[in-house]
Amino acid sequence: MTTVSNLIAALMVGGLALWAQWARKSRAAEISLWVLILALSFLTLLVGVLLVVTSVSGAAASIVPGRLIRLETIGMLVAGVAGLGLCVPPLLKILGRSRGGKWSEPPVFLALWLFVMVLFTNNLVGILGFEQVTSLGARSLGEGARLSPTTVLGTELPFVIVAVCGVGLGVRRNLRQTLARLGYGNLSLRGLAAAALFVVAALALSPVADRVFTLLQPELSRRVGHLSTSLFGTGGMSPSQAVLFALLLGVGAALGEETLFRGAVQPVLGIPLTSVLFASMHLEYGPSVILIYLFLISAGLGLLRRHFNTTTSFTAHAAYNTLSVLIPYFLGSP
Structure with missing residues (x-):
């Protein structure tokens, strides 16, 4: 099940990456990508706020340890605020109030946004909440089972999919150019x-x-x-x-x-x-x-x-x- 979810997530991120490459030469695609990222950032912030309400009410205390809830909450809040902040330079570029620089280019903008989302909503929460995560089995770290070929494939293949889509295979580059860019x-x-x-x-x-x-x-x-x-x-x-x-x-x-x-x-x-x-x-x-x-x-x-x-x-x-x-x-x- 984890392998399937990893592949689905990779295809979604890969699709966003191809969209970002298309947005380099299409103003409509650039604006729609910005709107989507803005909406996802706002949704992330909203989830963080809802987690604050849940933590205060104690509704999830019997299911998830309080420390893990707090980490998830902080991660969502920070990622949401940072994601919204990252939307400012592309907006100024779209409105013509800035020529835009490297950080407002659609592929770079998306890369930074994904960096923030993955780092704060998943990685740091998983690391800082290591004790609670492993005891609950909330994340599939594989404890008690040696890595299998299927697990390795399901973990690493999504990385390859995201990479080749991220550099524009089929949209901006052919296979030879993609390998050269990588x-x-x-x-x-x-x-x-x-x-x-x-x-x-x-x-x-x-x-x-x-x-x-x-x-x-x-x-x-x-x-x-x-x-x-x-x-x-x-x-x-x-x-x-x-x-x-x-x-x-x-x-x-x-x-x-x-x-x-x-x-x-x-x-x-x-x-x-x-x-x-x-x-x-x-x-x-x-x-x-x-x-x-x-x-x-x-x-x-x-x-x-x-x-x-x-x-x-x-x-x-x-x-x-x-x-x-x-x-x-x-x-x-x-």
Whole structure:
């Protein structure tokens, strides 16, 4: 069910992204996109207000913990207000009171709006409410079940759909132009060497990050460790099964995440904002210091994309994920 809902959400976002590309050359489409985003922002704010009323009345107290309600409420209110604020520059451009800049261009405007919506209404709520979310099972983090090929496909395929639609496949660009815009090209020897250096550095930094996590947040570290073992553990697998599982995680996750974050989003939002979004997507780590490590990983991949291409960052990401699974399996390290 989660896979189906992810695909439906991806198709909806992809449709908005294609609409935004069409709005670059159609004033009617630009105005209608602005009206829709304004309405959705207002609706988000209204939901936040209704959550305030619900919290005050205590109507949902027996269903959802108060802390989670408060986080959902704050997330909706902030996202709604920010979404309405983002609608101002395009409005001034539409009214002819401003020439408009980069931030009022329909695809960039939509990207910023989605960044705000996803960050505040889903990611930060899921991270800050990690304890309540996992205990309620309110979000499908997969606790108690190892990731399956279907789950990986259902998680990563939507990223690819959103990415290719976001850069205008079929509206603004053909397939070759789309791949070029996403940064896919030849992998040079220098790029391969840079990817290998990244993987070595990331793997060397990983146990340091884990150690800091354990020292600073021991209880959260235990819970996250249990969840991570459930999702990514290779216990009971044969060597061939472990290799296939590692490649599934490595190649599958890298393809979806690099295509979206480094390929489509980074040229618009830049490395810092892209890295914030990338780290916040990893709800399974909760409000932990590991998110800082993930931000640094994303920034490193972003530099590979900037100085080489997305093929290079994909290679590094896939190799890092694959080795992160195989090293503990074959060497017996935690």
